[in-house]
Amino acid sequence: MSMVTVYIDGNKYSVPEGMSVLQACRMNNIYIPTLCYHPDLTPAGACRLCVVEVNTSKTLVASCVYPVANDMVVQTNSARVRKARKTIVELLLANHPKDCLTCQKSGNCELQKVAQELGVRKIRFDEGERRHHAKDESNPSLVRDPEKCILCGRCVRVCSEVQGMNVYGFQKRGFNTLVAPAFDCGLGEVACSLCGQCSTVCPTGAIVERDDTEKVRNAINDPEKIVLVQMAPSVRVALGEEMGMPAGSIVTGKMVAALRKMGFDYVFDVNFAADLTIMEEGYEFIHRLKNNGVLPMITSCSPGWVNTLELKYPGLIPHLSTAKSPQGMFGAIAKTYFAKKANIDPAKIVTVSVMPCTAKKYEAARDELCDSGFRDIDIVITTRELGRMMRSLNIDFASLKEENFDSPLGASTGAAAIFGTTGGVMEAALRTVAEVVTGKSFDKVDYQQVRGMAETREAVIPVGDLQVKVAVVNTLKAAQEMCKRVVAGTADYHFIEIMACPGGCIGGGGQPLPVDYSKRVLRQKAIMQIDADSLIRKSHENPEIKTLYNEFLGEPLGELSHKLLHTTYKSRQKR
């Protein structure tokens, strides 16, 4: 890589050619505030907050889009620059509700942060007109408040560049400019996958997850109810960030302890249900292989992905595994098997899921997910919501003594842990499928071929006499590309794992903020660590799973399994 010399604030630096001034500054620990910039997205140069003085331009330039050049002289913090930045924030605030005290995003709002950093104490244009728009609450997972939108376009870009869903667009002109779904539709009326990536990049409170924390509190406070909480695999490697710990911290035991303090009656683990999913999905795959079933089979645990398929490629429904997601399986088992075993009236049970995912809120509410005779999952909150609830307890999270999950829905294997990252479901399935098909037990369970972060990965895995062709896909953009290939008949695979979010659930739409690629890598590392440290790393060896089949279900794909653990899909095409 050829390097160029730049002079930033009087100091000389050697930086790679082609880099933006902002990247060059960040690389050298020089802080420049930004709003429309996001490391995962194409820079837009729209908000103009990151302006700097350069000797190659008469006007200030947006450092996020201005490339470095040899001998360039940059001023990042001159009086001229500070004045410009302060004025820009003033202009944004003049058109902002400024209801920080009651805003869901308060404390984690980038606009709030830059206003404080720049010392904006007075808004000279505060008496002017403000844009007025109604809140959009039509979406089951996300709430949009266009009045809080600063038109940075990050949601527009993430939805098109990363997810390929193109739900958002800029509309109208001048002061009336608006970011919204097309044709004045609510976010619930358009083909939105509910993945929530927009809510992870929104710098303000303009797009947030639907807050269900009050429902959880009410359930806990209701003496008639037995409240079960279950944790998704990726929450334990992300929740630490909500509690002030570095990205990639593994907080499983502390989290369990904190949940007990919050008053949940039982603290269970979705990982248990993930192992169960592998049993059902693995056997389903083997069944399809042996009986000329529809292939490639595609995983169904990511509801953002399932929604996308139902919205845009309903013709591919036969490819989708009928196995419910771990959350869905958990709910059905909790209100049948567990209720019976613990001798609790299932009508009194409230199941609460803590998920990395905004789409899980909708999944739990699907008509199909009532196989226990009740609503299988009652409330879904995201990692961020749990973080808010835990912070409200004002407990010293870092010093909590670690505790274990409750039984019988608490034990899990390393195979379940890796469900939280892209490639994990595939790897977990391969560990079980290989042993079931060959009837042998293998010591080597690391399938390096399917690991990584690339959006589409493929591998050929020898399983006995079979060469199993697999693909692993993350992001909805890559997923839609894969759908096109399946439709065209050019997807020559037996089994495809698809996750809606970048990196899989570790990058889910409900995960802690701020997030970018580098944090997802740390979370993924933590997940792989949990797996590596596990004594049992194959789903079919989970003792509680074995008990469940022995005592209750019988066998994978059996009659009861079919009733409780498998589901159906339908076309939900919208414009």
Next chain:
Amino acid sequence: MKSLADLAALRAKCQAEIAAREKGKTLVIIGMGTCGIAAGAREVQKALEEELAAHNVDNVIIKQTGCIGMCEQEVLVDIARFGEARVTYGKVKPEHVKALVEEHIINGRVVPELVVGRFPDANQDKGFGDVPKYSDIEFCKKQQHLVLEHCGVIDPDSLEEYVALGGYEGLAKALTAMKPEEVIDQVKKSGLRGRGGGGFPTGMKWQFCRNSVADQKYVICNADEGDPGAFMDRSVMEGDPHRMVEGMAIGGYAMGATEGYIYARAEYPLAIKRLRAAIAAAEQAGFLGENIFGSGFNFHLQVKEGAGAFVCGEETALMQSIEGKRGMPRPRPPFPAVSGLWGKPSNINNVETFANVAMIIVKGADWYAGMGTEGSKGTKVFALTGKIKHTGLAEVEMGTTIREIIFEVGGGIANDKKFKAVQIGGPSGGCLPESMLDLPVDYDSLIKAGAMMGSGGLVVMDETTCMVDVARFFLTFTQSESCGKCTPCREGTKRMLEILNRIIDGKGREGDIELLEDLAGVIKDTALCGLGQTAPNPVLATLRYFRDEYEAHIKEHRCPAGACSALTKFVISDRCKGCGLCKRNCPVQAISGEPGKQHMIDTTKCIKCGACMANCPFKAIDRE
């Protein structure tokens, strides 16, 4: 067609065919630009046809032409009896047609009350000595029609007429006798600068694009003329579309681009229709398409209709729009010459720039560079509008003073009012006062004076115009046309506008001027694109020369021009005879008074509509 000689043969053929067709005939040529049509050209044509039929005159050919620039004189009808002078009649209405047919067409006698001028031709002077030559008309004397040479002269839908007058010779010469580098060299030497606003040297721009290596490049014509009061480009496209086609094909050859787009605003349906017809005709004749003039050079051209956003005149937004995306500017670099339309090297020039190209190639760079000033060569077309006597299009040599354009070409201020200011350069330009009238129009002196050439709109204002209101007018335009992408332009211009509104409403405060200047400074310094960076110009330029008007509004709650209704009141003077007309016309019953006695206006009721003043036969009502 393979050579210049082939083209010469075709030209001779066209000339011969036209001559044969028109031999012994009387030509009636009607101005069918948008301006002419709006003024009633079609009704005039219909009346003419009926009148001719009624008189059984059948040796007349009725033709159309584009706009010659005298918009206030529309409908323009030229009549040329065979072998006689071509005389132009102005402000022709259907009721005038009888006289034109009976007097001029049948009897060869001029109709003096409608006559505008005649095309000078020594052989045809006979009997028309009293009709002024075009070159002697006040409006035309100082003008030099190069870009507009065919506008109002030829039939824009006729490739034959364009070729007969030497059309496509530039393209033929470039393709058969010049290397692409030589073409660029000529354009560079000519000193041609972009006529769209920025004034960037065209040859240099072409060079950048030529230097980019790519499998595909694009030549784009920016025909999204969006400045309020500007219609130069429309007139060229409507009046001489082949000139555009030729200029773009030469540009494509010079830069190595085989595809071209004309991005024309959809509000210009006639221009689009004529351009499409011209492209089809040029393809048919071999001036566009594959292997043009046997040179191996291919060039395909298409018209893309804009979606009506002002910002789409900004080149990066324009390219987004062609790609089917929302027209929003993107940061530069990369510049279009490196990565433009569909990510390929692209060059964008405006209509007038391309309209200059062919003649530079035909007549040479030295000829072109001989006109104009040190830094600005050739001519510039201006659209004269506002409180000026002769509104219309004026093409003058660079370096002509603003005074000459307004007071000689434009005939001075309408209604004998006093000149106050001229707004030049569109919404991003500036307002120049009386003291700057002797400024020569060239790119650099206008910038120095706080205005800009822009695309060439000239809006003239008289003493009754309030300069704060002018700033508000242009800022309202730029604010509502902001694409909304960058904060300073979207939010900043809105706040500036709010401050202007309160000043105009008499609610301005101490410190408002400084606040305006402060905000304007940040917007200029931080906005993403050229439109945003120049959006505060109308305010800064009026503040520069008319700061006292702002101060009068704020400190004395007075509008010196008497234009801002919140700051003016209507009073009835002692000239009032008590006729009661004002009282009867007042829509809010604010006027009282006995018959025969001086009336009174209740200022608390008055809505300042001006109905009383307009109806007073004694001019007894004053506005203060």
